[in-house]
Amino acid sequence: MAGSPRPSTTFTCVQRRVPHVPGLMEGKVAVVTGAGGGIGREIAIMMAGAGARVIVADIGASLTGEGGSASPAAQTKALIEQRGGQAEVCTESVAAWGSARKIIQAALDHYGRIDAVVNNAGILRDGIFHKMSEDDWLSVISVHLNGSFFVSRAAAEHYRKQESGSFVHITSTSGLIGNVGQANYAAAKLGITALSKSIALDMQRYNVRSNCLAPWAWSRMTSSIPTTTAEQKAAVEKLQKMTPDKNAPLAVFLSSDAAKDVTGQVFGTRMHEIYLFSSPRPIRIVHRAEGWTPESIAEHCIPAMKQAFMPLDTSEQAFNWDPPE
Known part of the structure; x- marks a missing residue:
């Protein structure tokens, strides 16, 4: 009845054991390269949280590839273990056969199998x-x-x-899409999409999937963006809001059995947006029935x-809207 006093009630708290709910990657073993920081670290942490046992692969080099240290990978391993996950470190380089x-052998040695590879280094x-x-x-x-x-070739066997x-x-x-001053990086990254499609085609008969993810995030890889103009400063301020963890959910999904029908695709993640390229x-x-000459190409074809x-255009010009926060 409206206006009636609330009856006095005594509550008894009964502790119940919360049943284990398997994650999307329960029982799987994953290798994440470049997992000592940034996007790779967040992917490794989320994979472990989803039940995977993870090889944190990182040589600990500088942004330009010099030097090496086991500390970044060890820090990721510690973060995973603090959350109750399982991880081991490998400091071998991806850049030599x-x-x-x-x-990949590290995954076999520690956990006896390999189920997922994230090429992030x-x-x-x-x-x-x-x-x-x-x-x-x-x-x-x-x-x-x-x-x-x-x-990928090592895991494929x-x-x-x-x-x-x-x-x-x-x-x-x-x-x-394109960017200024990154011919080497752009060529490598576009080449990776062709590699991924070839893997998807060649290995579909073995139920092996291969996909690409184009992330947006503020990390060590983007911290070198110049900020000499007001436009550059504004762009960096927007990018800084796009934390590396925003990219991990899609990587985990694509590595799980939930994505069993998804292969040969190129996805992107930008803040809370996911898109398909x-x-x-x-x-x-x-x-032209009679064939072409250089002159007729100039006159008719072009x-x-x-x-x-x-x-x-550049990727910044192609993505000319602010992602919703």
Whole structure:
């Protein structure tokens, strides 16, 4: 009855054992490269929280690839264990065939199997194309593109035998769309998407999946963005709100059995947005029965196609809206 005094009630608290609810990656073993910080660390932590046993692979090098330390990987391992998860450290490099194989072997040695690989390790050597050195080119290609191939190739042998497994390769809008001063990085990242599609095609008969994720996040990899103009400062301020953990849920999903029907795709994560990228396909065709000459191409073909040309834009220009917070 409205206005009636609330009856006095005595509550008895009964402790109940909360039943274990398996996570999406319960029983699986995952390797996450570049997991000593940033996006890789957040993916490793969330994977462990979802039930996976994780190999935290990181050589602890600088942003440009120099030096090495076990501390970053050890810190990630400690964070996982503090949350009740299981993890081991591997400080081998992804950039060489032999050492990359040792990363996968670490999963076998510690946990007896391998179910998921996240190719996240990377370095930056930014510079305008006409000033880029041979070493800056080769170093970035070696870590990003070669590293993704070497680690994936090592895992593929075991995936084939067990007829299961997943790959998540970290790509970038620098390669998918474009960016200034990142010819090496962009080439490697776009190459990774082709590698991923090839893996998906070649290994679908073994129930092996391969997908890409293009993340947006403020991390060590983006902290080198210049802030000399007001526009650059504003862009960095927006990027700083995009914390690395925003990218982990999709990586965990793609590595789990919940994504058993998802392969050969390129996804992106930006704050609370998830998007799917298109792949290059013919968008306009011009036919000439008598064939083409350079002159007729200039007169007929290019004018017919020009309205469909892709703009010469950067990833920042293509993503010209603020993501909702």
